Amino acid sequence: MKKIDLHIHTIATISDNHFDFSIDNFSTYVSRSGLDAVAVTNHNIFDRHQFREIRNALGIKVFPGIEINYFGGHLLLIDEGEDIDAFTRKTDKVSDKIQEIGDYLTNVELIDIFGDLNNYLIIPHYEKGPPVNAAGFDAIADFVEAGEVDSAKKFIRCIKDDGKLTPVLFSDAKISDVMDRFPSRHTYVDCGDLSVTRLKECFRDKAKVALSPDEGNKLFSIFDDGQRISTGLNVLLGERSSGKTHTLNRISKEIDGCKYIRQFSLVQQDEGDYERRFNDDLTRRKSVFIDSYLAEFKAVLNDISNVDITENHAKVEKYVRSLLKSAAEVERRDAYSNTVLFSETKFEISQDEVLVKLIESVRQLIENIEYRDVIEKHLDLSSLRNLACELIESLWGKALLKKKRGFVNEMIRDVKQGLRIRTSATQVEEVDLYSCSLDDRKVAKFESVAKELQKESVISEEHIQVFRIVARKGPFNGPGEIKTVSGLRTAFSKAYSYYQSPYPYLLELRKNDALSPSEYFKYFAKFTYEILNRDGFAVSGGERSEFRLLQEINDSQNHDILLIDEPESSFDNIFLKGEVNEMIKDISKVMPVIVVTHNATVGASIRPDYILYASKEMENGAVSYRLYSGYPTDKELVSTDGKTLRNFDVTLNALEAGSETYKERRRGYEAIED
């Protein structure tokens, strides 16, 4: 197996924080990591002079490459390196096109510059930010054999999923003159020659890429000294002060997207403080939940924000009165009031939302790349373009008509004003009966939605092991409850007297200047968000900590690795053996987990995939820290510098305080049992 890193930066561009390149550190990185091939891939730039310097210095295969901004994401384009000057001419065109952050190449431009993409290794950001969007990806899918991921977890996920591309994990490192550690993200390939052609062949077969040279994807490198851990469940053992927490801290720095549950972090000594934190956390979750649940209601509320039914009704009243008055005063009519424009109404000016949406849809049909085959199977692109043009022309015609009508309305208004001051006849008031009627319907809809919201019901129930998170909605039982929700020092008693009639209630809320309209949606129904234990009661203090641990573990699914430092220091064994072990086991099936423990319940009964042992040793009068590792069934655990320890001794010492204590304890239990 060959070890490769085909994503390395050596020039600080506008897309990078500043750094000064160091050829010495590049050499050290390559030799310490044992790399067989690297690629130089700077953002939208390729420097042939620097490249030649690097190639001469490293003594391994070095590919020329470039990381290109492409459809919202990045992709690596790697060349064989046979004609550096020709490659430079092409990459210079990329540099010319991409001058600012936000500039990117399209698939057409990419092919225009590089020609046949089959001659290159094209590796888009895949499960790594910023990812190439679906349309951009599809446009070059035929030339892509592998996609870049940014963690071992995602690597494994892509390997296991037949629908996913072959994953590759690279360092994406900036080789600067200040590097306190070297990256450990690499990919092993089962590939004879290291050439673009052979690598392309290799990437077509997922079985030929791996995270480790001899253990497939069971293990992966975590530190630059070659220390590896399991992609599943690791238990980190060791005596007090042997460097276990230090090891976790190092890993958390090494891996982005790390979920780290520190020792005692979930249990506070100060119960009051802890309860406050717990409740704050609960409030935050509740607030997120309510915001999302009420999103549609907010839209309804927003829709009637400018509706004033009272004013509408007053306008209609006025219109009817003026109409009746005008009819009764026929004798008052004169030359002014007899002109047609005196009683003329204005043009309605409507929005062209439907037409705009229609054009937008046709545009999507024309522009869509992802489903182009299917669309073109049924529809002729040329007809679609003609259709779009005709619709756009209609839209422009409507826009112009709207403008003309607006102009005519101004004329009518001016003439009417001029006539009104000269006549004693009553002018019939203008009213837009259509919009008044529409407003009435909107309010009726709002009332029915708001009343529905006030009905008591359970709206969500989520299970986390033995716990249940139950969200309920129902009516407020008094103005005090609304005041609490608002968090404001303002009275709600007057508004509350209208609470049963949502629209008048809303009008009352509007009268209160202390309330922000964006918060109105919270004042229509009461939400409770409770965590219940296995018996259906609200959780106790101890249960709160248990719940938070389970929730933290549950949350880790969105991360790339989970680290837990001594859960036994905060929880009892029955809880750990039951819920916690079960959840950790489940999660370790999809991502790497490291649990630091002294506890046999956690350490042994969880049946880890891999054991790490941290040891503090005296060597030549100085303290040194060493990590040993191996499979649980291995007789010996081995350190990266070749030292070994007996697994049996290590495990018993760490988990059972030594074999004598273990035997003694067992005899004790047997005596009790007898």
Added chain:
Amino acid sequence: MRLDQKPIRKGGEVMKLLKIEESQGFYSTDGDNYKKIDEINKDDLLKLVDITLSKDVEFDDYDEELLGNQAHQVVYKSILAKLKDLDARSEEFLDQSERLFLSEFEKYKEQES
């Protein structure tokens, strides 16, 4: 008329939209038939706007002595001022109309030509 075309000016044929005769104001939407200005409604006004934007037009100037009818005075004066203003800036009025999807329109037209 299509918006992407400049207004067509008919050289020589100038249409008189508003005129004053026998102390009364008149308007025409075809250049031949004239109706009293107190009968004008909003649809007629829209036609006058259309013609002003697309053809060479002229109007009798407002003259209180010639136009004796006081109701006609109010209507005629107001409409005349508006139409004259529109005539003077008709190109601006058309050019500044909202043209959504302009880039798409040009792209598709080019691809189809």
